[in-house]
Amino acid sequence: MANTVSLVLPATRLQAAGQAHLYVALSPSVLMLLVFFALPMGMMIGLSFSDPASGLPSLASYHRFFTDGLSLPGIMRTVSMSLCVAIAVTVLGYPVAYYLARARGRTRAIVFALALAPELAGVVLRTYGWLIILEDRGFINDALLHLGLISSPLPLSKNMFAVVVGLTHVVLPFGILSLMTSIQGIDPNLERAAQVLGANRASVMRHVVLPLSVPGIVSSLMISFTMAASAYATPALLGGAGFKVLATMIAEQVLFYVNWSFAAVMANVLFLMMLVVSYLGIRFEARRRIRLIGRGGHGS
Structure with missing residues (x-):
């Protein structure tokens, strides 16, 4: 029994030491998240429940958000814009991603x-590039007018289309x-x-590659949606003053109306939407993984 105890104690101490080293390694990241994410988010949530004038606890900002007739359309516009961007990114990116995953060499x-x-270029620089291309006197409209294909400029900028493209x-x-x-x-x-076994290329993509790449598709949709929903520069420049999404509305409340409480409400709603x-x-x-494991277990 003495030998057993002498063998167990060092293993326990090694395990405890390993956990201690793990906690020490994680502590800087956890501290950074607490200071630069959790604390500001907590302050913003608390600010949203305060009265803009007196600073006392109040639900006035939330009541205004759901009744002013502008905020809810802003949510719907943000969701529709982000969905369009997520779908466009996934559809356009899939062929390129497949080529990069299978190709080799210099190409x-x-x-x-x-x-x-x-x-390699900043967001603002890329956005101004699209503004030059899509505006009424931009490259596309000038080319179409010069060729005589249209008689007046097409509405390619200052709308949802321009923002989704950018x-x-x-x-x-x-x-x-x-x-x-x-x-x-x-x-x-x-x-x-x-x-x-006789499947052509289209069948292989449809029945083999696409089902197995669903995790990447879901990840692409999630990343694209959240990045588009939180974008400010592109909707502000390509959408114009009439195209209001939550990000531009938050900036407007902070910079022009100095209503931090109402801006915090919008920010909380935007953050909650991303979490959902x-x-x-x-x-x-x-659930997809559980279904696949269940089918595998049933088949075996």
């Missing part, structure tokens, strides 16, 4: 560099990276086996 490196090239350009590299990581995890031998979208995406993927 892959060139395509990869071109896919990430937009991130944000898709901004977010696309992140969607490509998310999809590429997921596709790289799919064994290429599965595609070859399907082709050997992230939760739904995580739950969808978790």
